[in-house]
Amino acid sequence: MASISSTRPLSFTIVGEPLTIKGFATTRWRIANLTPGDAGPCRLDLQLYMTERSAYRFNLTSRTPRLFIRAGEAGGMPRPDAITASQDVAAGWLDGEHQVLEVDMPLAIQAWLEAYLAHHGEAPEEGRKKKRKGAGRAREAES
Template sequence: MSDEKPSLNSWPLWVRLERQITISRGWESENWRVAEVAMDPDANESFHRLWLQLYRDERVAYRFNLDSGSPRLFVVCEALETGWVPRKLTICQDVAADYMDGSQPVLSIPMPEAIMLWAERFIAGHGDLPDPSSHKRRMRQQKKAAEQGVNGNE
């Protein structure tokens, strides 16, 4: 058992991946999935300890993930000859996408409720940032309304 506890912006978690072999149209295919994310597992070599770290400048992305219909925890992996190894945890879809763009495997699982509540506390402690895309939408709506007002007065 670990004495390490989550702080306001970091949390030690243990991740266990599972290799699955499937057969499709006669061909074997190796797939990986997150088998378990534990807050404090029994001592077991199949778990990898990683720190989930939150950053103030990613709050908009955290909010987007939390407000989605299915918030996700992303596990960035490294593909080795012996299999996949988890290397990083994030709840930021933008960070996960950046790793995927760099051809690194990224797995995801539904975000555990305890992590959702912890992320909400982080955001509340630092304040929500306005979504920059909402400002652009508002500007487009105002421009459209102004154009309609001008066209409607002709």
């Protein structure tokens, strides 16, 4: 079986849209023109990781699969520096007070992600482990 690459270059544009919320002027940033390849003004490599396979599957089975772009500190001018297909990774970025922009995943990337999962297998089920009777408890001394 041929090897499936775990990295794809993606190009995109960041567009700012003026917005007024409760009398305050701000800018809403969004990703536009996201395409595979390195022809756009912004370029990042989407790297897939074996440890994120269940998150990729969850994303692919959602109504609208998404990509997430870390774009600097929340509230600041966007400076994209990472991209992921994992909501878990994106949530970690948000917890770190980063600005995260999201965009629909192109069909070509969805197909590539499916091929990656088919090649490497689905992530193992993360079921609850059964505890052995008495495990984790101090045993009474028998005399």
